[in-house]
Amino acid sequence: MQMPLVMGVDGARFGWIAVMRDTADPSFADVRMFAQFGDILTSAVPPSIVAVDMPIGLPERAGAGGRGPERAVRPLIRERQSSVFSVPSRAAVYCDDYRTACSIALVTSDPPRKVSKQAFALFPKIREIDSLMTAEREAQIYEVHPEVAFWRLNGERAMSLPKKVKSRINSPGLDERSELLERYGFAREFLSQKPPRGSARDDLVDACASCLIAERILQGKARPFPEDYERDVRGLRMAIWA
Template structure:
């Protein structure tokens, strides 16, 4: 059956994908690479990924325009939006070398391309391979820019919650917070996502956390809103990076 919308969320060693028809049919899967989503026999019409698209050559104190625009909307959840470093910093931090050496190289590149100079947070550094994967995919296959947009689950939930920030976190001290996860699952259900698959058993089977499944479904809602012409864009219109990739969070 056609599943035209896809939400993509990074997990350890791969990506969780929520394929959705906009109604009662949802499929959750794990893929090794984002390209696999589009190389499938029936690729999605629209997909939204929780990963930055469009990397700056230089970066200011509060990140790209998308980060600066969405943080004030999220209340206590704004810390979930990290500042994306420059492309030079990301590329310096990937590869097969020693991790500590790559981290030092990334921090040096980040300081040289930021104002004021700042290093890279370790949490962000560990996302560099996935950031680079999406960046290189879209640079090599620019036609996918019409199908794949950047989103952020907490911004998606902000929209689903009537443009109100969620009070409850989904994690506390880096552990799942059931009340926050339940709140998000209820919002997904209200927006038409079948939620019977959103449980710990399915998460373990996919080698991911329940929050990864929930976030992928939130991205799928953003993908459908994009396809329907109803999505919000931060900024609107999107900016463009040096390679012409759009720079905007869509929800």
């Protein structure tokens, strides 16, 4: 295997699904499941760039529309913007109890806003990354968002079909995204394979899109949203890359 290796990572039901590509041989692609995000960083062949679909950098107070990254990318993906949830305050993210998280979110947001059940389900994974992130690791780990990735890969046009409808996988939407990924070198057989145990087809497709953004980051072609991003109290940048 040639280096450098880039990786797109998506949170799945049982851990993290990771799609890897060798930038010297784009025909090479592999997919693995990791129980913990930290396992990616200590793997036998650690990737040069990790593009992960999970918020990095947490606000002390949440403003209208969430952090700067959420506000910056929603207009780009238009009808797909419902896939971008507003990240609440750090104190709310570090709550294990839903009602408590909502109470804290209310007093640490302006205007006051509770936490959605969908966002709350992601809190353990957000905390997992937050506990590992350092200023030094910012050169390796970048926050991405699949629909923003598809927007970029699709000539800066939002995908026309939803990936899910009423929380169920929408096959035409996934097929539309898979066809786009094929144009960037992913084999049809790779995209249509049975996903690893603990993940779903949409997780695999999203991880592939994130992997392509990892390549763009390595090549210096990606840019952050917003470009004038802020940093949280720990000094971590708050930006979605594409």
